[in-house]
Amino acid sequence: MVELATAPAVSHAGFLGLGTYRPERVVPNSELVERIESSDEWIVERSGIRERRYAGADETVASMAAAAATAALTDANLTAGDIDLVILATFTHRYATPSAAAEVSALIGATNAAAVDVGAACAGFAYAVGLADGAVRAGTAKRVLVIGAEKISEVIDFDDRGTAFLFGDGAGAVVIGQTPEQGIGPTVWGADGSQMDAIIMNPDTFTAGKEKTNSVLTMQGQTVFRWAIGSMGDVCQRALVAAGVTADDICAFVPHQANMRITNSLVKNLGFPESVAIARDIENAGNTSAASIPLALDRLRQNGEVTSGDLVLLVGFGAGLAFAAQVARVP
Numbered sequence: 001m002v003e004l005a006t007a008p009a010v011s012h013a014g015f016l017g018l019g020t021y022r023p024e025r026v027v028p029n030s031e032l033v034e035r036i037e038s039s040d041e042w043i044v045e046r047s048g049i050r051e052r053r054y055a056g057a058d059e060t061v062a063s064m065a066a067a068a069a070t071a072a073l074t075d076a077n078l079t080a081g082d083i084d085l086v087i088l089a090t091f092t093h094r095y096a097t098p099s100a101a102a103e104v105s106a107l108i109g110a111t112n113a114a115a116v117d118v119g120a121a122c123a124g125f126a127y128a129v130g131l132a133d134g135a136v137r138a139g140t141a142k143r144v145l146v147i148g149a150e151k152i153s154e155v156i157d158f159d160d161r162g163t164a165f166l167f168g169d170g171a172g173a174v175v176i177g178q179t180p181e182q183g184i185g186p187t188v189w190g191a192d193g194s195q196m197d198a199i200i201m202n203p204d205t206f207t208a209g210k211e212k213t214n215s216v217l218t219m220q221g222q223t224v225f226r227w228a229i230g231s232m233g234d235v236c237q238r239a240l241v242a243a244g245v246t247a248d249d250i251c252a253f254v255p256h257q258a259n260m261r262i263t264n265s266l267v268k269n270l271g272f273p274e275s276v277a278i279a280r281d282i283e284n285a286g287n288t289s290a291a292s293i294p295l296a297l298d299r300l301r302q303n304g305e306v307t308s309g310d311l312v313l314l315v316g317f318g319a320g321l322a323f324a325a326q327v328a329r330v331p
């Protein structure tokens, strides 16, 4: 039998750069409360959210992703021509096809890159990091742009008390490539499709290949809440063990920004020492789904709470119900 060659593998992969994009328009709770008979106090107490940002009418998942990607490339001292794979995690791209990743490749000039979207909702960024880590070490890509980007403001039901205040827009990206030491721990991931109804965007709005219209996100808030606090602690522990580290080695915990009470519960469960910085970007960004982890990580870096080489624990979870976690080194 003829033996097939394999791509030349490399030993180690890690983050080379990080960049984000936050839309300009800040939307405080006060703008949303009337339609859902709520209050700023209730929203802050139950979710930790004070404000979020909404993209402008001319902004898209791809345009925000391109801005974040460009910032990540600058941070990595690379150009778009150095990228050979773009993986974009999103659930709010307007087209079923082509992918947002292909659009981003064209926008930034990554003409040598393969491009693919990942559909794992709020777990999408951590899923994409796992896929990129594997691709780099297997030698099928040298430098990968991993992007999480969402324009959730387009799919919110502003009359739904359980979701209207939760979500925001934005984008975050990392460049992943070969590093001298391993910079990404093994990804612990999974999905429970039997709970697919817990967070769902109505699928019957694809009409004759036209743009998606009138899709809105619906969520069984308590089901998701209980699932997250009941099982994500264990997922985080498994990611620490898989990476061969303990909570004491971690400089920051960057969970998906779903609800401040979920974050607080996971922090308690994991028993981090006081020195560990906790990402609380949700206060000003809301839940930005696939964009939330890189946005929150970048905020910690900008605030000086983490620096290059620090170990951070990332965990994404949401619709699917899907989850993914890994330890990574700050670029």
Ligand SMILES: CC(C)(COP(=O)(O)OP(=O)(O)OC[C@H]1O[C@@H](n2cnc3c(N)ncnc32)[C@H](O)[C@@H]1OP(=O)(O)O)[C@@H](O)C(=O)NCCC(=O)NCCS
Residues within 6 Å of the ligand: 036, 037, 038, 039, 042, 043, 046, 047, 122, 161, 162, 163, 165, 219, 220, 221, 222, 224, 225, 228, 258, 259, 287, 317, 318, 319
């Ligand atoms: C959405 C969420 C904040 C709601 O908080 P909650 O504490 O579960 O709220 P409940 O739905 O149990 O409602 C509690 C009470 O507040 C009321 N309420 C619900 N939404 C309200 C709102 N926006 N404003 C004011 N009151 C509200 C309810 O009517 C209920 O009143 P009652 O006790 O008199 O019946 C919470 O369930 C959550 O964050 N879930 C997870 C969301 C998530 O992570 N999603 C994305 C995952 S990727």
